[in-house]
Amino acid sequence: TQLLEQSPQFLSIQEGENLTVYCNSSSVFSSLQWYRQEPGEGPVLLVTVVTGGEVKKLKRLTFQFGDARKDSSLHITAAQPGDTGLYLCAGLTSGTYKYIFGTGTRLKVLA
Amino acid sequence: KAGVTQTPRYLIKTRGQQVTLSCSPISGHRSVSWYQQTPGQGLQFLFEYFSETQRNKGNFPGRFSGRQFSNSRSEMNVSTLELGDSALYLCASSPPGTSGTYEQYFGPGTRLTVT
Numbered sequence: 001t002q003l004l005e006q007s008p009q010f011l012s013i014q015e016g017e018n019l020t021v022y023c024n025s026s027s028v029f030s031s032l033q034w035y036r037q038e039p040g041e042g043p044v045l046l047v048t049v050v051t052g053g054e055v056k057k058l059k060r061l062t063f064q065f066g067d068a069r070k071d072s073s074l075h076i077t078a079a080q081p082g083d084t085g086l087y088l089c090a091g092l093t094s095g096t097y098k099y100i101f102g103t104g105t106r107l108k109v110l111a
Numbered sequence: 112k113a114g115v116t117q118t119p120r121y122l123i124k125t126r127g128q129q130v131t132l133s134c135s136p137i138s139g140h141r142s143v144s145w146y147q148q149t150p151g152q153g154l155q156f157l158f159e160y161f162s163e164t165q166r167n168k169g170n171f172p173g174r175f176s177g178r179q180f181s182n183s184r185s186e187m188n189v190s191t192l193e194l195g196d197s198a199l200y201l202c203a204s205s206p207p208g209t210s211g212t213y214e215q216y217f218g219p220g221t222r223l224t225v226t
Contacts (some may be wrong), residue, residue, distance in 0.1 A: 033214070042201050042217030043154075071131070088154065090215075097142065097205075097213055098167040101154035 002090055004028075004102035012108045013079055021074045021087055021105045029091035032065055032072045033099070037086040046074075079109045113138065116219035132221045136183050136204030142166075143185040144215060145177055148199040152223040155226050160185055161187045191224075197225045 004025045013019055017028075023032070031050045035043035047056050049065035049072065056063045062075040071091055089102040116135045124130050136143050144167075145157040152203040160179035177187040183204075189196055199222050203215035 031213070035217075040219070042203075042219050045214060046218060048214055067184065090154075092213055096167055097144070097159050097161070098156055098169070099144075099213075100156070101146075103153055 004089055004100055006087075006089060006102040006105045008010045008105060009103065010106050010108075012110065015080055015109055015111050017109075019076050019079060019107070021076075021107075023074075023089035023091075023101075023102050025070050025091060027091070027093070027100075028069050030069070030094040030098075031092045034063055034072070034074055035088045035090065036073075037088060038084075041086055043086075046047050046054070059110050076107075079107075081109045081111050083107060095111045112184070113200060117200075117202050117218040117221050119220065119221060121222045121224075123226060124192050125226055126194060128192050129188065130192060130223060131186055131188045132200055132202075132223075134185045134187075134202030134204075134218060136185070136202075137206070137216055140204035140206050140216075141183050142201045142205040142213075143179055143183065143219065144205070145187050146201040146203065147171070148201055148220070149197075154201070157164055173181055192225045192226050197223060199223075 007022045022052045033048045034046045037043040047063045052067045052069045054065045064073050087105045090099040118133045142161045144159040148154045159167040163179045174190045179185045192209050199220045201220045203217045
C-alpha cells in the first residue's frame with residue numbers, strides 16, 4: 001500500500017515566521033500536487049511538480065520535488081493568517097489516474 | 112468558468128438507507144474522481160470515471176458505486192449505509208492532458224451524516 005506521510009501533523013506559528021512542511025513516501029510518483037483546504041470547502045490546487053529536483057515558487061510559497069520523485073516540501077516565508085488551513089500533498093502513480101493523498105498538515109498562523 | 116458543483120451539500124441519513132450524490136464537473140473536463148474524507152483516514156480515493164467508463168477504483172466495498180453520464184456529470188451511490196460512512200465526499204474533475212500532469216479541481220463536497 002502506498003503511503004504519503006506528512007510532517008508535522010500540526011503547526012501553530014506567529015505571523016511573520018517561516019515554516020516547512022514535508023511529504024515523504026517510499027514510492028516513486030510521476031507527479032505530485034499540493035493543496036490547501038479550508039473548513040467546509042474542497043481542497044484547492046496550489047501547484048503541480050513533475051520533474052525530479054523541480055522547484056516552483058508561488059509568491060511566498062516554495063515547492064520542491066525530490067530528486068528521486070519520492071518526496072516533496074512546501075516552504076512558506078513570512079506566514080500570514082490567510083495561510084491558515086489544511087495542507088495536503090498528493091502523488092500520482094505513473095500510468096494511472098489515481099492520486100494518493102498525504103496525511104495532511106494543519107497550519108494555524110496567529111496574528 | 113463555473114467550478115465543480117456537488118449536490119446536495121449536506122445530507123443526513125439513517126443506517127441501512129441508501130444515498131446518491133451528484134457531481135457536475137467543470138465544462139470541458141471529462142474525468143471525474145470521487146474521494147471520501149474523514150478525520151481518521153484522511154482523503155481516500157473511491158473511483159475515477161472517464162467518458163462514462165470507470166478507469167480506476169480504490170479499496171472500498173461494493174456498497175460504494177458510481178457512474179458517469181454522457182455529459183460528464185457523475186453520481187455516486189452508497190447502499191446499506193453504515194455509521195462509518197459519515198464523511199465529506201469530494202468530487203474532482205480533471206482537464207484533458209497527459210497523465211504526468213493530471214490536475215484535479217475539487218468541488219465543495221457533500222457532508223453525509225449517518226445516524
